[in-house]
Amino acid sequence: MADQLSAKDWLDQGLETLAASGFTALKAEPLAKAMGVSRGSFYWHFADIGAFHAAILAHWRDVAAEQVIANLEAASGSANPLPRLLRGAFGNRPALESAVRTWASVDPKARAAVQAIDRRRLSYVEDLFRANGLPPAVARARAQILYWAYLGYALSEQKLPKAKQAAVLDELLAIAAR
Secondary structure (H helix, E strand, O other): OOHHHHHHHHHHHHHHHHHHOOOHHHHHHHHHHEEEOOOHHHHHHHOOOOHHHHHHHHHHHHHHHHHHHHHHHHHHHOOOHHHHHHHHHOOOOHHHHHHHHHHOOOOOHHHHHHHHHHHHHHHHHHHHHHOOOOOOOHHHHHHHHHHHHHHHHHHHHOOHHHHHHHHHHHHHHHHOOO
């Protein structure tokens, strides 16, 4: 199996491990054990753990921003993708988001990655509001408010029953549409 593993396999396992166990678990030996391979397979794809961490942060950006945006754009056609974006963002427990932000609290490279993804996401949501005819200052303010709401949700320990969560999301969508 080790011969068949790609760098992406390691990165996907890394994101799963990060979400489940935090950034301190992003080490070659435990990852290799979880994947049922030797550490040599890890080092075939990554020069060292630092290179792996950098690749994990880039992969997170791709998964948590770029792929989300591309999928929204492809699925939306001429419809406003904002409701779909919000339903997706608030539709699951974002353990990975919380784990990366915890990592960013102690690591400058992770912090830079978080800041970059924050800018990308905010810019995209602001562009959605502007495409709907809002003036730039209003679009920027609404994007920031929605993003703060998402971050609060992502970092919150409080879970809501599905029906209540759906009602809160409906209200958030109504606020965004005003």
